[in-house]
Amino acid sequence: MNRFNQLYAWLMLLPALVLLLAFTHIPALTTLWHSLFFPARGRNPSEFAGLENYRSMLDDAVFWQAFHNNLWYAIGTVPTSMALALAMALWVNSKISGRAALRLAYFTPTMLPMIAVANIWLFFYTPEIGLFNKILNSVGLTGINWLGDPNWALISLMLMTIWKESGFFMIFYLAALQSLNKDIYAAAAVENASPLYVFRRITLPLLMPTTLFVLVNAVLNAFKLVDHLFILTKGGPNNATNLLLYYIYENAFSFFDSNYAAALTLVLLILLILLAVVQFLLVERRIHYR
């Protein structure tokens, strides 16, 4: 009987396992294998490179810049969009009129495709005719070359990302808020607790599982979402907005060096695994699962 149960369990797992192997684990391994070769050039076949691709990464200034950019990009977008998401969720969860419309308004950026959004924002950001500089000019400030100044380009990308992402994360917080137990709040009201105290001691701790989920996703997205780069900056000016995934794309499809791209992919993969582990270890201790 027990044997049968075991077999039954494995059979149930089989479809998922096959998909996971075929589309995740085997490709990861072939990527590793692929990264150990030089690309074939013309009539010369591909040669074994050992760790040479990884060694050249160490001297690759653009790689390091993309790496730094990506860290700043994550630091700049993740906390802000999460805080905004929580604030918006609290706001649209309260009893106000026009709540449904407000929820929809906050969620709209998420529904639009990134490429479409980037095409619109490209014109917002244009120095001479763009919306943002017109606003700045109307209050007497000089405009900024948002995407064309290396000091501002990455910040401009972050602004758009925050606008795009926070509505998405708001949905998770909103769902979580609506499932919270009302009795605790009733008890807090009896104790005459201040709203801030209730938020700090009740709402926030109860939302921790959601926060972890959102955090992991937000960090992943900071490394995964590069669609807008294709429209807005193409990683420029002079790599000021180059991010790791975009650099991988450039290597694979613009430079035809899929082997170096494979090596970069592996580094990105390891980085993401490390980040996920750190997040789980740090946040797990502060979560109260019911």
Place this chain on the structure above:
Amino acid sequence: MIRSTKRLLATGFTAFALSNAAYAQTELTMFYPISVGGPLTDVVDGMISDFEAQHPDIKVNAIYAGNYNDTRVKALAALNSGQPAQLSVLFSIDVHELMGIDAIVPFDEVVKTDDERAWLDSFYPALMENGIVENQVWGIPFQRSTIVMYYNKDAFRSAGLDPEQPPKSWEEMVEMGQKLTVRGSNNEVNQWGLMIPSTGYPYWMFGALAMQNDEVLMNSEGNKTYFNNPGVVEALTYWQDLSGKYAVMPQGMIEWGTLRQNFLEQKTAMMWHSTGNLTAVKDNASFDFGVAMLPENKRPGSPTGGGNFYLFKDSSEEERRAALQLVRFMTSPEQAAHWSIATGYMGVSPESYETEALKAYVADFPPAAVARDQLKYATAEFSTHESGRIRKLLDDAIQAVLNGQQSAQEALDSAQNQAQRILSRY
């Protein structure tokens, strides 16, 4: 084997579906890019359906695939995954790379008759420069351009300049640019004198400046670059000075994609842009504008640009012949004239400018001939082995200088060193 069976099946089904058609259709798939404004996919679709009407035995799936990079990626991905694609319009400068990965066949191997061989020689030689490698024709010019200078004649008039005398030299461009730069009460600029785009294809614009300073950026074998020759450094310094020292152009990057809109909204009196934008500017300008050849310093000049037809290797004899017919149709004088009028891209052969349609158009709208007249000063676009990587080195150097992060000498020295290291293998 599996593929040919599949193809047999597919042809069988098509024949079955078209029960009134006695012949088997040859099906072609081509990808094409569009990198300038306007509803050009409709134009291509129209040309394709005209072709199909003339050749009922050939069916063409023409797939618009984004800009030049996107199209290359999509075409190569389709080939790698075994989906059929027999021809595509791809960047004229991708030829070394496409040859390197063994994806294309030269047209010389597909042409059979004397008529077809003569056709290979019917195009403007400057447009063939990027397509001919090792004495074989790999690319046939289709959507080809040079850089031209668009200028706002009304702005010239208000600045007290002669609208029929656009700048002819670098000095004149600066002088006129300064007169055309209009500042408001707080010293903010309401209209710039000039904009040269520095995103998208900065190496292309720079190719023009370098050529005007009588320098080339690479050798014809594509295994040497000359980024830090004194004349090249001087050309980049001039570009930098346009926004720095002379203040006729805004600081920082000027975006390729939004520049046309800037010109149309009269935020700049002159712009350098692809001639492929001509029709879109003509249709949308609310003011009197002109088109001129780029100014010269030591000599006039502009690189050619744009897309060529390539034939993919992985195709049957039949498909190659059908593809050749399609390419011949699309580049025939009448179609080239139609395409040129619809877009502003050049008619690719001298004969196309002899067609009634284009003759009448040029007579009525002289700017349409500027790109053609400039062809005699034109050169091949920047193309080397490992083009993508080398181009990026140059693009990054240009952007670093225009943003004031490095001097022209420093940036180009470093780009040159890195390029030589990569090219030493070839």
